[in-house]
Amino acid sequence: MAPSAIPRANANGWLRPKSPEPASDLARKWLDVTDEDPRVTAIRTGVPLDDGDALAATHGLIARVHLATGEIVGLGTVPTEPRFNSDCRGTHTKSAVWVACNGAGEFIDFGHGERHRAVALFQVDIEQRNPRPLPPVFQHAPAPDLPVVFSESGGVLFNFACENAGDNDNSSCARQPDGTWRSIRTVSEIRELVALADGRVASIRQESGGWFLRVFDQEGHSRDTAMSRYPEPVSELADVYPFDGDEGADGIVRFVLRANHVEEDRGVWVGRISVAGDDATLTRIEGAATADLNGRFGLAFGREVPLVTVDHGATWSALPALPPYIEGLSSSRRATREVRAISAVGVETNDLFRLGW
Numbered sequence: 001m002a003p004s005a006i007p008r009a010n011a012n013g014w015l016r017p018k019s020p021e022p023a024s025d026l027a028r029k030w031l032d033v034t035d036e037d038p039r040v041t042a043i044r045t046g047v048p049l050d051d052g053d054a055l056a057a058t059h060g061l062i063a064r065v066h067l068a069t070g071e072i073v074g075l076g077t078v079p080t081e082p083r084f085n086s087d088c089r090g091t092h093t094k095s096a097v098w099v100a101c102n103g104a105g106e107f108i109d110f111g112h113g114e115r116h117r118a119v120a121l122f123q124v125d126i127e128q129r130n131p132r133p134l135p136p137v138f139q140h141a142p143a144p145d146l147p148v149v150f151s152e153s154g155g156v157l158f159n160f161a162c163e164n165a166g167d168n169d170n171s172s173c174a175r176q177p178d179g180t181w182r183s184i185r186t187v188s189e190i191r192e193l194v195a196l197a198d199g200r201v202a203s204i205r206q207e208s209g210g211w212f213l214r215v216f217d218q219e220g221h222s223r224d225t226a227m228s229r230y231p232e233p234v235s236e237l238a239d240v241y242p243f244d245g246d247e248g249a250d251g252i253v254r255f256v257l258r259a260n261h262v263e264e265d266r267g268v269w270v271g272r273i274s275v276a277g278d279d280a281t282l283t284r285i286e287g288a289a290t291a292d293l294n295g296r297f298g299l300a301f302g303r304e305v306p307l308v309t310v311d312h313g314a315t316w317s318a319l320p321a322l323p324p325y326i327e328g329l330s331s332s333r334r335a336t337r338e339v340r341a342i343s344a345v346g347v348e349t350n351d352l353f354r355l356g357w
Contacts, residue, residue, distance in 0.1 A: 014353070014354050016351070017036070017039075030072050036058070039056075039065060042345050044089065044348065045058075045088050046341075046343025047092050047344075048092065054345045061078065062078055062124065062131045067345070067355050074129040078122075091150035094154060098121065119148070122134055122136040151248075151295075152247065155174070155195030157172045158172065159172050162181045184200065184201045187203070192241075201216045202216070202253060206242075210227040211228045211257070212224050213225040226280040240257045242271065244293040246294070252279075256268060256271075256292065258290055269284050270293070288301070294343050297309065307319070310357050338350055
């Protein structure tokens with residue numbers, strides 16, 4: 001199952017969410033349950049399909065949406081308990097479509113005073129018009145957030161041990177190339193984990209000289225890669241952190257370095273480290289105050305206009321056909337516009353969305 005074509009951005013660019021017209025039974029059911037624009041849901045889910053469609057999963061429903069019109073052309077039900085009824089994220093690898101959903105507001109007591117939202121991970125059969133979710137691989141996993149990590153390379157992991165969903169034990173449950181799942185012992189206080197295609201797990205780490213990967217294998221061993229050295233002056237990167245770590249099909253892990261808060265304008269950087277350990281770079285995104293990456297695609301809010309990348313952050317360009325209320329975005333307004341979701345389907349901010357790339 002090859003990943004589907006990435007939708008092309010339309011000339012109009014940015015749109016405002018709107019509820020679809022209830023022109024069909026499928027649309028009425030979607031509206032009754034979700035009351036949201038399925039195109040925006042498709043951006044959050046992040047799974048493009050053939051024929052200009054995409055998956056949209058939320059509130060216990062999973063739909064096939066035609067992006068050009070917002071029409072619901074197929075509808076299925078997520079095979080989980082009602083508690084798994086909030087936002088979902090997915091990926092389309094060479095062999096499968098994966099979707100993970102977390103609970104909406106309901107917290108489950110896992111003992112030891114820990115109460116977290118429940119999470120479910122499942123594959124989806126997309127061969128028919130109506131998406132058909134398969135039985136979940138995991139349910140009732142403790143998670144302060146949606147703890148599923150997908151990589152463009154096909155890596156998938158849950159940030160807890162496979163054997164006991166109620167006990168993290170500083171382990172991650174990683175899918176292996178043969179389809180099995182295996183707990184891989186990492187370390188505590190890891191900020192950004194990356195799922196590798198070969199079933200290993202990498203963490204993005206910092207030392208005084210720069211950033212590097214610590215790769216944990218199936219036997220509990222670890223090794224460090226080459227380091228992406230700090231450009232001068234080092235002080236600019238004193239309080240930045242890694243986000244959006246992802247392994248590409250080329251075996252390169254990319255990530256964004258930025259401050260936790262947009263107001264702390266310390267610049268934005270893209271790190272690039274080879275899992276093989278022989279290549280590492282750190283490059284500033286000129287003119288950017290904040291940035292988000294998901295695989296090949298990313299959006300950076302600059303001091304003047306938004307910037308877009310379709311090559312893992314290697315190059316950035318200004319978005320065309322910008323409406324007046326985005327063009328000329330000033331530093332005083334940067335904090336009012338933020339990226340809520342970014343995927344191969346498009347990007348959602350707190351007031352707009354954009355389909356395709």
